[in-house]
Amino acid sequence: MAPDSLAGVALAWADQPGDLPRQFESRQALEAELRRLFPAAEGNLSPIRGGRRQAEALLSRVQPARYAKGRNFLDGPVTRLSPYIRHGALILAEVRDAVFARLQAPGGGGRQAGEKLINELGWRDYWQRLWQQLGDGIWRDQEELKTGHHPGAYNPDLPADVAEGRTGLACMDGFIAELHETGWLHNHARMWMAAYLVHWRRVRWQAGAQWFLRHLLDGDPASNNLSWQWVASSFSHKPYFFNRGNLERYSGGTFCRTCPLSEQGCPFDASYEQLEAELFKPLPSVRSVESGRRERSGPRSSGPSAALSRPTRRR
Numbered sequence: 419m420a421p422d423s424l425a426g427v428a429l430a431w432a433d434q435p436g437d438l439p440r441q442f443e444s445r446q447a448l449e450a451e452l453r454r455l456f457p458a459a460e461g462n463l464s465p466i467r468g469g470r471r472q473a474e475a476l477l478s479r480v481q482p483a484r485y486a487k488g489r490n491f492l493d494g495p496v497t498r499l500s501p502y503i504r505h506g507a508l509i510l511a512e513v514r515d516a517v518f519a520r521l522q523a524p525g526g527g528g529r530q531a532g533e534k535l536i537n538e539l540g541w542r543d544y545w546q547r548l549w550q551q552l553g554d555g556i557w558r559d560q561e562e563l564k565t566g567h568h569p570g571a572y573n574p575d576l577p578a579d580v581a582e583g584r585t586g587l588a589c590m591d592g593f594i595a596e597l598h599e600t601g602w603l604h605n606h607a608r609m610w611m612a613a614y615l616v617h618w619r620r621v622r623w624q625a626g627a628q629w630f631l632r633h634l635l636d637g638d639p640a641s642n643n644l645s646w647q648w649v650a651s652s653f654s655h656k657p658y659f660f661n662r663g664n665l666e667r668y669s670g671g672t673f674c675r676t677c678p679l680s681e682q683g684c685p686f687d688a689s690y691e692q693l694e695a696e697l698f699k700p701l702p703s704v705r706s707v708e709s710g711r712r713e714r715s716g717p718r719s720s721g722p723s724a725a726l727s728r729p730t731r732r733r
């Protein structure tokens with residue numbers, strides 16, 4: 419590896435005594451220094467490279483016109499910019515400007531085609547503003563749960579098999595391994611994992627949120643906690659859940675093909691009606707409108723199980 423590949427862009431200010439080192443001969447040297455500084459830390463360096471240069475390279479490859487249709491697929495054209503935005507290597511406004519510039523270039527598709535991606539940037543901004551208002555209140559349920567279960571019915575601790583990635587479900591264990599090894603997960607994988615933990619395992623969303631924050635390179639209490647609350651239904655009008663058909667479709671079936679529970683014992687292998695009856699206590703006034711519209715496979719076009727849906731009621 420060339421030494422300058424780790425140098426990044428020079429900072430505008432000089433080194434101060436006590437600063438952490440910024441220049442390393444190689445990635446191995448960086449890793450060794452981190453091990454020395456943080457002896458209690460486990461695992462290896464994430465393969466995701468930090469820094470402004472890498473952020474700019476990713477920004478130059480965004481595909482806003484393809485984003486809306488493909489973003490729910492694990493191999494879809496998402497930007498992977500979140501760690502850079504989270505750590506200030508990019509600011510939202512310049513991502514927005516880059517997206518518009520791309521759309522207006524020949525063959526770019528025009529401004530309209532980028533609506534979905536711009537919306538997502540808007541969600542990040544919105545969550546941050548809410549966090550400013552809520553402060554530590556972001557760790558509390560924003561509304562009552564719509565699952566029919568009392569908050570006390572949820573386990574406050576992360577189960578050990580989840581923390582260690584040995585649930586026996588190829589999909590969940592695969593996502594957990596990716597979270598641990600890279601510090602990044604696709605949005606749909608985050609939603610599936612959060613729903614699995616909160617609704618199938620009946621764990622409090624706060625335990626999942628804390629766990630994510632320990633591992634995510636883009637982890638921040640605003641986007642993270644409010645997304646967990648959206649899944650749990652303390653910040654949305656219905657709980658988010660999914661079934662096997664949905665996971666299989668958007669993951670290309672890769673997990674189900676190798677899962678030991680694929681033929682028998684998959685907890686997601688049921689219709690939305692069956693899962694709803696299994697997971698939640700009846701709340702007819704909340705969910706009756708949706709019933710009858712759910713299909714065994716594929717997401718609903720609206721409502722909590724649609725990957726694109728959003729809370730309709732907020733504080």
Ligand SMILES: Cc1cc2nc3c(=O)[nH]c(=O)nc-3n(C[C@H](O)[C@H](O)[C@H](O)COP(=O)(O)OP(=O)(O)OC[C@H]3O[C@@H](n4cnc5c(N)ncnc54)[C@H](O)[C@@H]3O)c2cc1C
Binds near residue numbers: 495504543606645
């Ligand atoms: C349970 C759960 C936890 C999450 N925790 C975090 C977190 O800690 N930090 C975080 O940045 N995002 C979080 N998200 C939101 C989302 O999953 C990530 O922002 C996204 O997957 C990052 O990948 P990307 O950069 O390729 O996003 P893209 O889909 O390419 O979107 C571009 C940018 O828009 C913003 N964005 C996209 N989707 C969302 C969203 N749903 N909410 C807010 N901003 C969004 C991000 O800044 C992202 O980088 C969470 C979602 C869920 C369901």
